[in-house]
Amino acid sequence: MRFLLSFVVLSLGLFVIAEPTVSPYVRREKRVRIPEGWSLKGRHHPDAIVPLRFALTQRNIDAIGEYLMEVSHPESKKYGKHWSAGQILERFTPSGETIEAVRAWLFENGFESNRVRVTPNKGWIEVFATTEEAERLLQTEYNVYSHTTGKEHLACYSYHLPSHIAPHVDFVTPTVHFDSRLTRRSESSDAQPARAVGQPGSGSSPKTTGGFAGSIASDLSTCDQFITLDCLRALYGFYYSPVSASKNSYGIVEYTPQAYIQSDLDMFATNFSQALYGKAPYMVSVDGGYAQAQYQGFDYNGESDLDLQYGMSLVTAAQEVTLYQVGDMVEGASFNNFLDAIDGSYCTFEGGNDPTQDGIYPDPYGGGYEGPEACGTAKPTYVISTSYSYNEADLTPFYTARQCAEYAKLGLMGVTVLYSSGDYGVAGNNDLCLNPNGTQTLGGKVFNPSFPGTCPYITSVGATMVPRGSTVYEPETACEEIIYSGGGFSNYFAMPEYQKKAVDYYLRNYYPDYPSDIWNSTGASRAYPDISANGANYVVAVDGQFILVYGTSCSSPVSGAMFTMINDARLAVGKSPIGFINPTIYSTRFAGLFNDITVGYNPGCGTTGFNATHGWDPVTGLGTPNFPKLLAAWLELP
Template sequence: MRPSLLLLCAISRYSGAALLRQESSLDPSQWDRSHEADANQLLQVSIALTIQNADIGVETLLRISDPTSPDYGQHLSAEDVVRMFEHEPKTVFHVVEWLGKSGIDQSRVQLSYGGDRLTLNLRVQEAARLLETTFYHQTHRETGRKQIACQDYHIPESLAGSIDYILAASPVQTHKRIPRQQVVLNDRVTATAPLPLGCLKSTTLACLRALYRIPEDVPPHPNNSFGIFEPSWFSWVPEDLDKFFGQFQRDLVGHRPRVDAVNGGYLQRNMTESIWYQEPNLDFEYAMALTSPQEVTNVQVGSYGRTGNLHDMLAAFDKYYCMTPGDKKYPITYPPGCNATACDCGSSSPPKVLSISWGWTEAAFTPNYLQRQCLEFLKLALMGTTVIVSASDYGTATNNGCGPFCLDDPTGSGTEGRFSPMYPSSCPWVTSVGGTQMLQPTDRRIAPAPTTNETAFRQKGTSGNTFSSGGGFSNVFLAPPYQISNVATYKDIEQEHLAEIQDRFNSTGRGYPDVAVRADNYAIVSQGNWKLASGTSASNPVFASIITLINSERMHMGKGPVGFINPVLYSNPDVLNDILTGANQGCGVDQAFRATRGWDAVTGLGSPDYERMRQLFMSLP
């Protein structure tokens, strides 16, 4: 699912002058531009400096995540990470000098702890003069969302290698309900009474435990932690949790997630539509039950008046991603503050496992912005956090807030064009989770001796749309070293089929998902009613729960958390159940990426087997 964005403009660097283009619109034709913005309207502008030593960070993460390395599991502290990526003061000086030449005094500038981000408040007329552009009011034709935005704008050529991107955002966003068609789960939920009990037709706690051999008796370790991200307005309901627990996990009746409120995060109870509660209810009903009695944290980001996003969450986790008063290294006096979204800064501790059942269209952002934010996930991995992200339910298309979206689609209906990758699943430093469903008895006769009775997730929604496991190849990120051989084998096996669609995807990109979990027909309670919910947003908290349990088992043995798990899994694929049948679809292709032996771009390496995964991770230092 995709919450609305606050990003208005971002940089794309080119030779010569550095050209900046509009960030938040996927297609300018979707926006109606009206009058120029008021010259005195306040904008919060954030200038992200190019990160230093990114290659060293990648090498370090791969080394400490390699199960054969003597440095396996030697995670870094936050201070170690900031020292690794720390900027030279001269980079800051050059940017501040540019601001000064435009009449912006250095006393108005704030610098992050890590020295890689400058933030300042500017009036529209100041920002327009600085960036040589014009800001306009515009309205999205489908959603009615309003924003201030610009077209192309520029920075000096001498700074093109020093600035990754620039964000400009209005400090106040008027709350507007997201239309129903913007929420993916709306088409994937059907009411049922009475609730089906057979595991071939619906998914319950007992089904998941039996299918993936998940134990019920793992005692939590006091240093373990498990967090689930939710954005503004999407909240779980206490009565729904209790009704679910009363049926499946009676010892949890009355228990609630711990709430980590970020940027005014709160538990919304005023909306009447069920879409605001289904996803959080699903996440916490299953995550709390599968890991009981482990405390589960609701990382609730964003207030009633402003949408929470990953940027804000990362800033809350890492003070080095935020602003700070002056530093002796830099001859600048800074007032106290934060980044361009006026965020909580370093207010939260990142959990050992973080589940994100939300995704954004990769094409909605500039490559520089995505690469930079992906490095923030790398930093979390360096510090020992496992980030688990769902792969989406539109197959090779994505949801841009108004339904299926494909690149270069002339129809605008998401039924043609090139495949549209999903972020942050496409980031190489997270673990992406795709979806499966149970093979029915009639299907098993044609299955080539599967190691599990699962096939790739594919389901008709109540609206007639077909949903299938997200998967494919990034247009921004290259295939990381840990998956190169696995992806090469897949392309060799599927060579003839992939040749038919080769013009629709980037063959050198990072492949996703990494793993898969059952995604169909989860029995949940929402607004007091039993329902069945489907999608990889259901798969995600299940896999995150499994990693949380393994972390507790390791910690009780005096070991650390597993951290970034992809290199371990790709070098030991036999701990997963290989999925051999099924395919995802999208952008007019019915059989896009097909499941096959080994890794594939619809079910990854396969579904989890807790016992085999546990034995592997317990054998590591």
């Protein structure tokens, strides 16, 4: 958004927006080309209905980073004074001028008032237009595209807005966006989940080498081969029992068809955390989400089993863990569906779901969840960990900016949001890399950042490992076994002020020796990850057997458990939760409180990627948590 962040001026030339023309109209967005798997089917019928939705520019959104810094920076007098949802709604609601300008333009173009609807909290204006009307209004042409799965999608190549309307509209759907959710089922797919396993973006799930023979030592002697709870506690000094559990909860997000199996949780508990035997997470169903048992196997149970077995065990049986299970088996879900549920102002004020990307509820095609969409139905926990991601290039800049603003709002409310940074080094999910024209292929040479990892208002978590032959008392390295820690530099988001000193130091002393046309070398873009934690050789019970699991999917829930316990300690003495942690962890006050990782790389796109080195680096961030030091430092803050 214009409006949320200053987009980085790319040396890569991957997209063009708001290009002026000789007419009073300006180009708002333009698509590079049809994504892989899609083909042009033909023009949309001129009398068919197009559900146009205009995302209205929000007031004060340019200042959202400043507001967040005020409550998040340890030197601020307002540190920890988080906002209420009502304050956020009041501050960012689009202005009356914006609403009336767009309404007047629609009326002038022949849309009667009964066809123009402003959403309840004024975030969007909706109008059902014929194809002919929509094409005239936006100076475009609508086509129907067909996917190899049999699904169809409505899109245009580019669209335009009058120059006096453009400042009032962030973007319009459906238009150029090919971040398409394949929601409509083909006739032959009724028995299968709507999306590829590993929601929301395929390829972001953990990896495994399968089961293993032999037993696990009861001491710490085999942590270079098998990571268990004891290994993690020893690595990070994470010995803590909650004392204010009733005031706190730890949130973990899963997307159906990913689901845990209770017998797997019990198998893990029997061997490693007996107090949790028979205990299940507190499940919050979002848009029909449930612990499905129809499909089993690592692809369906691995992520959820991993997250809950380690998340629940590390915070102990005394602390409740909230499982947000998002989406049904048919429609699936996206990050926005979850955000709708935990923040009603996002659901209505921000405009609710984007039908090109998000699950739409009630299911418009039948067979899926037919209850009302979750809108402000779930309370956000103080820490929320998500081990799913997209490639930044999967989504449009406007879409990512709109969602990134919501993470900032959660931070303003005191919520710590963690996302795994990805498992393919400098490449994107499924090892896809960018081409100069913006497409993604296995043979691409341009580094492909992760989202939401590149959003400046979340904490991105990379992966480390205990090297073979080493112990938990020696330094870890970047993970280079089965997976590589995702990291690099955004092509969409500008560098936030809080990390400028750390990233400038890296670029000044360890500048990557790569051509400027394969990575964002401007020195002005958001860099990630922020921190890291172990991501290799986790012992996880999946479908009745212990297997070894790898990925930043391991690192994020482990980090979240530690931050949840830091919140516990602060809440116990009457202090606020830690909220958005990035300004604090990058501050001089917290220098040296993470274990610096100085060995390893994150290969991808035909290169060795970046290297881990002294200080922050785009492989392991600031390093791994030293829990006792972090706990003491956060307890000293107001």
